[in-house]
Amino acid sequence: MSDLAIDVRGLSKIYGGRAVVDKVDLQVRRGRICGFLGPNGSGKTTTIRMLCGLLTPDAGEGQCLGLDIQREAAQIKRQVGYMTQKFGYYEDLSIRENLDFVGRLFELPERRQRVDEALQRLGLVERQQQLAGSLSGGWKQRLALAACLLHKPQLLLLDEPTAGVDPKARRDFWDEIHRLADQGITVLVSTHYMDEAERCHELVYIAYGKVLARGTEAQIIEQAGLHVWSIQGPLNGQIDALKAAPGVLSVAAFGNSVHVAGQDAALLERALAPLRPQPGLTITATDANLEDVFISLIAQAPDNFAAKATI
Numbered sequence: 291m292s293d294l295a296i297d298v299r300g301l302s303k304i305y306g307g308r309a310v311v312d313k314v315d316l317q318v319r320r321g322r323i324c325g326f327l328g329p330n331g332s333g334k335t336t337t338i339r340m341l342c343g344l345l346t347p348d349a350g351e352g353q354c355l356g357l358d359i360q361r362e363a364a365q366i367k368r369q370v371g372y373m374t375q376k377f378g379y380y381e382d383l384s385i386r387e388n389l390d391f392v393g394r395l396f397e398l399p400e401r402r403q404r405v406d407e408a409l410q411r412l413g414l415v416e417r418q419q420q421l422a423g424s425l426s427g428g429w430k431q432r433l434a435l436a437a438c439l440l441h442k443p444q445l446l447l448l449d450e451p452t453a454g455v456d457p458k459a460r461r462d463f464w465d466e467i468h469r470l471a472d473q474g475i476t477v478l479v480s481t482h483y484m485d486e487a488e489r490c491h492e493l494v495y496i497a498y499g500k501v502l503a504r505g506t507e508a509q510i511i512e513q514a515g516l517h518v519w520s521i522q523g524p525l526n527g528q529i530d531a532l533k534a535a536p537g538v539l540s541v542a543a544f545g546n547s548v549h550v551a552g553q554d555a556a557l558l559e560r561a562l563a564p565l566r567p568q569p570g571l572t573i574t575a576t577d578a579n580l581e582d583v584f585i586s587l588i589a590q591a592p593d594n595f596a597a598k599a600t601i
């Protein structure tokens with residue numbers, strides 16, 4: 291059996307003549323947590339839906355859990371756990387009834403026992419009779435995770451599972467994800483949160499349908515080759531000029547400071563030169579973080595909106 295839970299090459303999907311997923315290669319080893327990042331509309335959901343057998347790729351080949359993504363989509367669907375971006379359970383059924391319904395869909399043996407285990411695992415026992423529609427975001431998310439674990443999948447595909455969930459619930463969720471990975475379950479999880487990206491073993495960054503970076507957090511930061519300056523003090527009205535300056539790839543506020551990043555040290559210096567003599571400003575070199583890198587990558591990526599697909 292392959293060491294890779296996900297192993298696909300050249301995965302593509304075309305809508306309206308435009309490649310919204312464009313020759314994506316993705317490999318994730320079993321038991322790893324891979325963060326899937328990228329701006330809105332970059333193709334994360336479409337990729338995930340092709341991986342779990344819900345959408346047929348227009349091009350590409352490979353396997354999920356050793357099953358062929360083109361020919362064995364039906365088996366893949368039964369073996370992966372897919373958590374959709376939008377809450378997809380019946381609001382007028384209780385937590386237990388929803389889980390029981392999912393158990394029936396999967397034709398699970400010992401359904402009652404599986405539901406009991408899932409309730410226990412996700413801390414839902416006390417709320418099992420509560421209607422799903424009356425749950426807060428964090429509890430809905432737990433129900434959704436419990437439901438996609440019910441059939442004991444070896445691969446979890448989680449699409450922005452923590453969107454709109456409070457920090458404590460997000461932390462609990464990530465603790466659970468790590469417990470699952472420790473048991474050998476592979477997780478591909480899309481997120482817009484940088485703190486969640488830092489909790490992943492490896493990351494893939496996609497924009498306009500193309501993978502722009504992959505690796506561990508440290509590798510991605512190193513590959514980007516960014517120089518970053520941190521500016522503290524009043525920058526009244528000068529942010530736009532900085533953003534427009536040649537060589538500046540990213541300008542982003544972090545607490546009381548503003549990070550200015552670029553790959554060309556000389557051009558960056560030229561952009562910062564007018565600020566250096568200004569009183570009240572402190573400008574210091576700093577290390578790049580993931581957000582600096584991602585904003586810089588998107589600044590350099592060509593928009594595919596007008597482009598017609600060439601597959």
Ligand SMILES: Nc1ncnc2c1ncn2[C@@H]1O[C@H](COP(=O)(O)OP(=O)(O)OP(=O)(O)O)[C@@H](O)[C@H]1O
Binds near residue numbers: 333
């Ligand atoms: N069924 C469809 N028909 C036409 N275009 C689609 C369809 N589904 C997705 N798209 C387009 O494909 C692109 C990628 O969408 P997708 O939902 O995969 O992005 P995403 O990275 O998941 O975005 P977000 O972070 O906002 O969830 C978008 O431009 C979207 O409008």
